[in-house]
Amino acid sequence: MRFTVESRRFSFHPLPGGRWDSKRDRQIVGAIASKIQNDLVAGSFDPTLKRYCHSLSSSPVGQASPSRQFYWLDIWDGWVATLNLKASTKADHYQCVRRMIEKAGNPRIEDTDWFDFVILAASTFNRRLSMLRSAATWAVTSSKIAVNPLVKFDSREATLDEEEKAESKKNPLNADESQRVILFFRQYHPTYSCFVEFLLYTGIRTGEAVGIRWQDIDLEQRLISIRQTIGRERGGYTKIRKKPKTLQSARSLKMSDRVFELLTKIEFRKSEKSDLIFTSPRGCIIDHGNFRKVWKDSLENLGISYRKPYATRHTLLSQALEAGMTIPQVAAIAGHKDGRMILQHYGRVINQPQLPE
Template sequence: MELIQAGGKGKVAIYNRDGLYWLRWSYKGKRYSLAVGHSQVKPTRALAGRIEMDMAAGHFDSSLESYRPKQDQKVDQTSDPVLGVQELWQMFMDARRLAGTSEFFINNRFKSLARNLARWGKDITSEDTARAFIEYLRSRQSPTTANDNLRHLKSFGRWAVEQGHWQANHFERLQHAKVQIAPKRDNPFTADEVRLFLQTIKTDATYYKYHDFCYCLFHLGTRPSELIGLRWSAIDFTRRLITIAESLSRGDDGKSAGYARQRKSTKTGNVRVLPMTESVYSLLTGRFQESQPKSPDALVFTSPTGRAIDDHNFSQRCWRSICQRAGIPYRPPYIARHTALSHIVESTGSLAQAAAVAGHSSLRMVSQTYGHLVSRVQMPSYEG
């Protein structure tokens, strides 16, 4: 069966099977399907548009009599077309979207599965074919990712049964693969590692232009998206203060490129003011004098081409490369924030200061993460 026109909220999907056009849609929680005969696609699209207009205006004929072909064109309406797994997956995504699943989640999780279903190119009609598809995923993905996808496919199978497309959930009895837990890599950078990292990137022929951005990641404790979105207007050189009130985050579709990023408030919605150390003040003053920004709304840090930094690109190319060159175990850029907060707690013994820098109004989260650094356990010593 060929999908001619995708459906969705308030939309009618058009399918073609052996020259027979079918319309499928949902209205007020109920599914409808209508065979329109061996017609041309143009009048079929016109009928789909009419149904969509009737639904939007509240004049929808739930009996479907006003939409059926005339007597001389009447076709057999007794059997619904059998939809393939790709068409069903599209309908499942539409249903989840209507149920409130975010577009970000759909684009990042469900659409990648749709692409894999298309690459696999087969239908799923039994537990054996479902198992074959899972094995295909495991040959291309990490065990953790494949297990996540199996969980989504089980949910899809339950939906297909509930909607009457399948008699049984072909994925239900399939087992998740055992995953060997890798050692955690979220431990903060040591002071020596920070110094080595910054020395390495400062002299790197390819990535030296990201040195100032990395320096501030380690010294300000901001989220990467907050520093990516930092504007010159947020820096008070007279009082040596930086106001963190917004971020330049990935769009709802998950794209990380500069053109796709969206300006938002901070993750917690809090505004915080950070003092500049002498080194940060000197670095930003020099950067301001060198760049001579034309507007106070210009970004402080940009890519070498002058655009907003693509955090995924930066992490996988620049950051990973510098860690490798410096001989430092890789941790993602976000750990620079964790590093700054850990060193604040270790040097001051104050969870409140770490919470202020982190932008948390409550000490609970900071205490859970960094409380062990405040008072280290003193073990007994019996030697004179």
Template structure:
């Protein structure tokens, strides 16, 4: 908990005094939300991401009263997002009750949404070949980037942020240690940071990756230069433009739509089917341990065949 500044303490006092005359304290939600967020010791990135998005949702709902929960119950958020924002609102209201700004916490009665396990359908070898062919036919400038995602299993932000200095041709390996992630609250601005889990991993350059890197290489490449540049003219890859082309390619290839992140799932699934141990798959994906890999891909491990009955 962050120490309250004199200005914030004054605001709290004024609001508390204003509510003293009300038997049922039920102020506008934004007043309580903004005060609560200011008391938290948040990084700029966290405040601009999760908390800012929730605030925008409150504004879009017309700044309802704290006790009005219908606006939140009626949304179509995915269970994981819904539960995370509900947790924020419960914590906010608990703080407000402790500060005398609310009579009771109206959010305690709201139940979390049950998560449904996603059935991941990886791309088959045939589908992968058709996707690459689709890019070659319709969007040839995007082929290297699409191929790299399939060959490396990297997160999109990691592939976008890959620099030539991260590639050691003598040792035959690629260092995945940074990402170029979207700046919180900004759709098209990116900021260089560590990988999602803070991991550093080295990917061996196989023959396919070597051929790909040779195709995008240039005699004047610099160590701080991006490996994959945006064909539309800007410096870094625009993931929005890639997704638009991705959707078109899948449609033309008559492949049921799956978001680009399924490329990463496909990479892991094929690795497991080809005998790579869980520890190896976790390393290739950049996870600190095998827990998530086991939870997500456990159904692929030692999967038995049906017994012969007839």
């Protein structure tokens, strides 16, 4: 097996004595490759590669103990435990899948009908199907079960309606809509008004804005330092503080005049520099779910088609491109490694075709 991590080349035999013409051995190597991939995502990759070496067992893969009946939670928890995930990562999609299995009554591993009736968007369904398949593959290679029950399970294709709805929720607000939203929040939701303006004026992620503290602000140098993000455990209410999404997400942004004016008009308490700048109506950490409800109701009252709060990010980045900023500059504002994501999501802004005269 050969692969590269941050310009460093790795090469090793994950299964000494294994044979490519053996279906069992190919499954084991596939599971090892998945584990390496998951460790890289979770930031727990073992550069010594010892964690990924597998010894051939004298017992055939898939020869499960006849006295043991496995259920989906047994397999799911066992597989997740091998991934060495950070708590924040485990609390994300992995916890969502676990709750989904619990709601289905923790069926037996051979039962897959429950998943076929889960109501999810096609993209979410396919992502969770991939995760469940990986868990079942691990169970096969660990000789817990004989066959992967999801091998022939079909993925879903998004309907045209689903694609249109998903795309519309990403659309940026135009200048008129942005101004109406700002004025509406100032009048009816003053606690959130500065938070909404900050999102629209900076284009940073919602969790990053929630986590901004006064100690991250330098009004003299007009700099905003993004050092943490605050989110909510998926499906739960626990607030999670974590480092920014990527290495590039930990960044400093130069304030525009409107951002500077916004921050200077907020009461600046020098004796409490650890305080969050934006808080909920009760003075607590802003809850994403509660804010999303206020946001949704506000758009409905204004007669503006629904977009997720994340659309504030699309709005600022689109404005930056329309104003003539370069792709690397916009990528730096967004906290992206390079301009590929900008081209992928905002290419229509850059390359909007014009009919010939």
